[in-house]
Amino acid sequence: MAKGTGIVVAAVVIALVLANHEDDDGGAATGSASGGGNASAAQFAASRQAMLRGEPTVAWSRLGMARTAKDASRRDTDCASHSYGQVRRYLRRVPCRVMDRVLFTVDDKGGNTIAIAVAWVRFDTPAAAREFKRIDDTWGTGQVRPLPGSTLGLPDIRLSGQHYASRREGSLTVVAEAEEVADGELDDAFLDEIAGVAVLLPH
Template identity: 35%
Template sequence: MVARKSSDKGSGGVALVAAVLVVLAGAGGAGGAALNSGAGGGGAAAAPVQSIGVRKWDAKRAARGGDAEGAMGHLGVGISKQAVKQELDCLENSFGQVRDFFAATPCTSLDRLLLAVGDQAGNAALVSVVWVTFPGRNQARQFDRVIDVAGSGDVKPLPGGVVGLPDVHFTAAHYWSEIKDTTITIAESEPATGHVEPDLLDAMTEVAAQLPRP
């Protein structure tokens, strides 16, 4: 696994190309939780809240098992919708030096996931997860060194419209990546509506990066 990428990493764009797009209704999980605090809202008396670090530990374990809703539930938020897109064209769906890398070193698969995470109060965030797979580990490590550089470009996240939220500009302020074998996982989060605490955005991003490829 690699360390977290720089928060001033180059920002991502949004684009769609012809491919199968699946939009799934989420189960809402802890949909009543307030995104601006990471704890239950609604004015009711609440039990003592665990620190974000403790909750993140359980959330990452759930994410590694492929349970996205359970993972976000541990952070006190719920998934309202999600969209996944599987394709092969990394060159078309990237920009900057990252795109230049794909021109010389094509990927073997590209999977993109977008989660709409929100609460009943209207606070919502977008969490993007991208999996890029290469023919071998050496190419994956080389790509990791490129995408780790601030301003080097990005693989474009899916646009917010596919999950019913406004499009946002992914700034990489909340960014995490993991490398395993020949696949690199890139996760980013941005607030969409209302108010979302930066610490919660960071936690959602780190947790989402643990999800296995669809």
């Protein structure tokens, strides 16, 4: 899968918070706050903390954003048929128990719209989830297919995984992607950070 680059921990406090919620695989990718979204590292830290508390509306508001009314979701038990590449081959060998996917958008006051795709993939064992995360985190290995933009009445959105985050909790692996719906002022580092917030979305 294509993965975001230049990802670093935004703040020590977030590393400590995530350490309490994730295992030794590491947690959500956390890019450096910057750029077009005009959000600071402190704002991203507050956003992640709100997500960890189970308050997504508050989390997006910390970044000056709001989730739009439209969203799409789907549950599947045949994960392999909704993936491709090495990820698909792995899921054929080691089937998941269930996969939940959601696609939604968030808007900011500047008129920018970001499409966000999150997938929760649950396995029978932590070891299976760990290996899935390792493969999915690796560049060029394929991915779980996000729900298409047409489900939200949006133009085709290229969710290539460039702005990507993942985490694991036991037998559950969560992956998230973010992409601007139309070319605008949001830079790559900002979108990396958005994925790092989205991967903490309560399930």
